[in-house]
Amino acid sequence: MKLTEIGKVESPYELTAHPPGTHRAESRIVIYEAFTEGLSGLDEWGEIQVIFGFPGRDEYALKCLTDCGEVKGVFATLSPMRPSPIGVTAVELLAIEGNVLRVRGLEAANHSPVYDVKPFVPALDAAVLESRRLEQLKRQPRSDFRQAICGNDIARCLVKTSELHGHFCPGSALGVMAAFYGLRQLEDGLAASDGLENLMAVVETNACFADGVQAVSGCSLGNNSLVYRDLSRHAVTFARRGRETGIRIRVRPDFRAHIEREVPGFFPLLEKVIKDRAGSEAEAAAFKELGREAAFALIRLPFEAVLIAETVRPDLPDYAPITERVTCAGCGEGIMSTKIRAGDDGRSLCLMCAGRRYYQVEGQGIVAKGR
16 A cells, blocks of 8 residues: 655644644645645535644554555544554635645644545535535536546546446556556646647547546547547557647557456456357356456556556647538538538538438447448
């Protein structure tokens, strides 16, 4: 388990034995620049939960977390009589000023490392929690992904991706890893797509890999920031418009060896259930379970074990044009004017009504249809 420090406490108290009245004192939490996006929406909460440690005792704190497996309850009172390596406490949030949180009631010594900051709602008030979470998602719909990326939580990104992809599998896990690490290589770090074509992702396959890229980066076909190149290569290039260079992430050809070692039954079932379409219902269920195991086995590996990053000069398309919509005289539907053709009788028709060739993306890639 890796313990990531995201900030420091600025407190008037230098000792871990807190004098009376500490709970009423104001202190500050300074969040490091790389993690400030995780503060999005936090100012809507009156109370926050802070996980912090003793200054200079990261190793002991890490050992405690590893032994416990997960943080439960409040360890709190960091004093010489109870030298807990980790403190988990709810404090009053007074204001957020840039990367600084002004709080009241944080019983932490000056320079204490901060490991996490999150909204706090009493456990029994689930309705309030859900309501506030919904409001936060209305303001920042990708806040779950942003917080996961800022918190170096790739497992959470994989779980969120499964909501789009429908199941866990190695392909989507590789896409998650490529996007997770690729975004961090860009000059401005962790920022994902805002849906306005500033961050672009050029993906070279339409297989499971593409869903991992789309989910984590926020680049999609619908917001015109995902470009699909029909090359059938497990690779993606991330670039920002106006920048000369981008980062291309590609999958190592021998990535299957890791899965065969960790989950040896996966590929035999893949052949039977997916390729041959001959698996029983029980085998199909077993394949999904092994797919989950394989996906999580992959994200536990170091980036360099399965992926390669290269600096490239990206070839990006222009911004998507805004064109007028024209009503097709044949089907009566609204069509982009660039897709209108003149029929034999001179009427304005869509490609299908005009009997013209069009293209569609399917399992084989980009396929021409019509004449």
